[in-house]
């Protein structure tokens with residue numbers, strides 16, 4: 001992998017003390033984010049915030065794969081879509097409680113990730129991305145044809161249920177805090193994974209897969225586990241979204257959703273933790289404000305994409321972390 | 329006579345109709361430093377790729393430490409104790425030098441799939457990693473970003489990571505290339521040191537280094553072995569002289 005594109009802060013620089021597993025600068029960012037989650041609903045429509053939070057989790061999942069393992073997937077919409085459908089189905093048809101419905105969506109996406117990954121890791125680079133895209137298109141076809149997804153109408157009337165059998169999630173405040181806390185926990189968990197012995201191997205694979213292999217690491221197995229975790233976390237994000245809005249639709253499983261998460265990750269910063277947060281806020285805000293202008297949104301998104309690929313390749317948080325010389 | 333730790337029999341690698349390695353037999357004896365030499369494009373690096381499983385053989389058989397490794401994957405071969413360094417230095421540029429070596433040491437853990445643990449538990453490898461860096465004169469760069477090291481230091485770093493696995497047989501692909509005279513002297517000494525208790529197979533263009541260091545020499549030209557023996561035997565061989573000086577020796 002080209003050296004010029006690698007992060008400028010060396011992995012393993014002498015450690016300042018970690019707080020909750022975060023480097024100090026990242027911990028500051030985390031505290032800021034906690035404050036945003038706590039205060040934002042006073043000024044911003046909570047359902048918009050919850051939507052953003054789902055995409056933050058989705059982007060964290062995607063960044064684990066792209067930013068920390070060096071694998072580019074164009075198929076994550078399949079995990080997002082199916083995760084949402086299965087969570088919805090479990091809640092509505094099987095009458096499973098909130099926790100188990102979300103678990104169903106998460107595990108479904110994780111198993112799909114295992115299969116996708118098992119097929120795709122035989123190739124690298126562009127071919128890897130193409131295989132994930134092709135598999136996702138097949139899943140889209142299934143979703144379009146199958147009855148259980150509700151086809152063009154989507155899967156509707158997904159019940160919210162209760163949290164721990166006690167807190168009624170149809171209460172918007174309880175729902176908001178549940179989603180907010182789960183989002184903060186996801187940030188914590190992904191940071192933890194990145195800073196585990198496993199995460200160290202993933203980063204080495206991103207840097208130089210050939211050398212990782214020749215030092216005795218079974219690179220394919222690590223890639224596969226990373227892919228599976230990423231897919232499962234994507235399913236988790238989608239499950240929350242299905243519960244919040246009571247609906248799962250074809251647009252969640254559409255290839256546009258895959259490109260959306262790529263865009264969020266790119267704008268925020270590939271290989272950063274808080275890039276997923278900043279990216280999701282920016283892109284979803286942009287979509288929100290441009291929605292009334294229809295196809296113009298696509299044009300603007302295209303321009304943003306190009307701008308970041310050509311000029312700000314490190315992304316907003318990536319650029320900030322280079323400037324501060326601290327991981328964010 | 330010592331047992332051959334590595335035995336290659338008739339190993340061949342074809343790229344289309346062209347055979348980069350063509351029926352090579354090679355024995356590396358335990359405890360020896362063995363040189364693989366030959367003109368550019370002779371197939372030396374390709375030979376290494378076959379031995380370490382980086383490329384599958386088209387034909388032939390490879391045995392290492394008493395068992396066939398012909399069909400094993402690279403990482404399995406490495407875990408049996410056959411580890412290489414690459415001709416174009418292969419490091420983890422975004423890691424510190426220390427973390428490069430520590431990553432190699434981390435391989436000894438029984439499992440590295442523990443994504444829920446903190447990487448702080450890898451700090452127990454720091455002392456050993458530092459020792460290896462010191463051995464290669466890299467101590468002052470321990471916390472530098474590996475990608476920012478000067479060329480010769482990157483090569484030294486790669487050798488340090490290779491040694492970190494404590495291999496039985498080390499394959500070094502031109503360990504001294506691109507180094508100044510002083511560094512060459514240091515690396516030569518180092519190879520002599522690390523060869524105690526293990527075996528080394530090295531590609532080397534610098535013939536004085538080969539002469540001073542290696543117990544046996546195998547000469548490769550156009551994918552075939554044209555001579556084998558100690559340095560004096562090989563240096564006197566007509567075919568070798570011809571291969572090195574060109575074909576105008578008819």
Ligand SMILES: Nc1ncnc2c1ncn2[C@@H]1O[C@H](COP(=O)(O)OP(=O)(O)OP(=O)(O)O)[C@@H](O)[C@H]1O
Nearest residue numbers: 343347348366367368369370371372373374375415
């Ligand atoms: N992947 C490949 N595909 C096609 N041809 C290859 C490949 N790898 C090597 N070759 C060819 O095989 C021949 C041997 O190459 P190799 O790199 O093994 O030579 P070498 O002895 O290591 O040379 P040098 O001293 O220049 O490093 C060359 O002609 C090279 O072009």
Ligand SMILES: [Mg+2]
Nearest residue numbers: 372373374415
């Ligand atoms: Mg070579």
